Amino acid sequence: MSRTRPFAAFAATLLLTAPLFTTSVVAAEAAKPAAIGAGDPFPNWELDDQHGKTHQLPGHSTEAILFSRSKQADETLSPVVEAVVGEQLIDGEIVYLSDISRMPGLISRLFALPSLRDRDYPVVLIREEGVSEPLVTETDCLALYRVERGTVVDREDLCSEEDVRDAF
Numbered sequence: 001m002s003r004t005r006p007f008a009a010f011a012a013t014l015l016l017t018a019p020l021f022t023t024s025v026v027a028a029e030a031a032k033p034a035a036i037g038a039g040d041p042f043p044n045w046e047l048d049d050q051h052g053k054t055h056q057l058p059g060h061s062t063e064a065i066l067f068s069r070s071k072q073a074d075e076t077l078s079p080v081v082e083a084v085v086g087e088q089l090i091d092g093e094i095v096y097l098s099d100i101s102r103m104p105g106l107i108s109r110l111f112a113l114p115s116l117r118d119r120d121y122p123v124v125l126i127r128e129e130g131v132s133e134p135l136v137t138e139t140d141c142l143a144l145y146r147v148e149r150g151t152v153v154d155r156e157d158l159c160s161e162e163d164v165r166d167a168f
Contacts, residue, residue, distance in 0.1 A: 034134065035134060035135075035136040036134045036135060036136070036145070036152055036155070037152060037155055038152055038153055038154055038155060039151065039152065039153075040151070040152050041150055041151050041152070042057065042058045042065065042145060042147050042150055042151070042152055043057070043134060044056075044057070044058075044150075045057045045126075045131070047097075047124050047125060047126060048124070048125060048127075049122040049123055049124050049125060050113055050116035050117050050119070050122070050123045050125060051117065051122070053122065055092075055095070055122065055124045057095060057097070057124065058095070058147045058150050059092055059095065061091070061092055061093055062092065062093065062094075062095055062147055063088075063093045063094060063146065063147060063148075064093070064094045064095070064144060064145065064146050064147060065094070065095045065097055065144075065145045065147060066081060066094060066095070066096050066097065066142050066143070066144055066145075066158075067097045067098075067099070067132070067135050067137055067142065067143040067144075067145065068096070068097070068098045068099065068137075068142050068143075069098075069099045069132060069135075069137055070137070070139060070140050070141070072140045073137075073140045073141055073142050073159075074098060074142075076140070076161075077142050077158060077160075077161070077164055078096070078119075080161045080164045080165070081096070081142070081164055082119070082120070082121065084164055084165060084168045085168050086120070086121065089120075089121035089122070090120065090121045090122075092122075095122075095124055096121060096122070096123050096124065097123075097124045097125075097126065097135075098116075098123050098124070098125055098126065099125075099126040099131075099132040099135075100112055100125055100126065100127060101126055101127055101128055101129040101130075101131065101132070102129065108127075136155075137157060138157045138159060140159065141157040141158060141159040141163075142157070142158040142159075142164075143155060143156075143157055143158075144156050144157075144158055144167055
């Protein structure tokens, strides 16, 4: 009798609390921001670039936002982006947005920021983890968000030099 009682209590506890676990998982999934796509407003962000200058996203003249979450995509594709649309990056018509939140602070200060400061155009930085969650990109690709009056009208992944050249 003493052996079945603790098991029965344990089984009853599991049955009574199972809906709570399911609800918690569903609530956690619902709390994640949905991916941004065509027809959605682009998030209103005030972020600094590699020189510490603050940028409002999306800006009044912003036509496109190129988003990078991957060091590989940035190193491979940013030279092509600069060659193809360099002036538009400098003028702010196209904004280069990079998520460096997963990079340790010391590494970003000693290596990433000095390297980014060599670029002739602003690289707007996301430094806080989780901020870029609604922005979706394939691994080692840049995501191109075309924007009109703050609303995303198109989104595509740029995974190769050819993709970058075709997009612009």
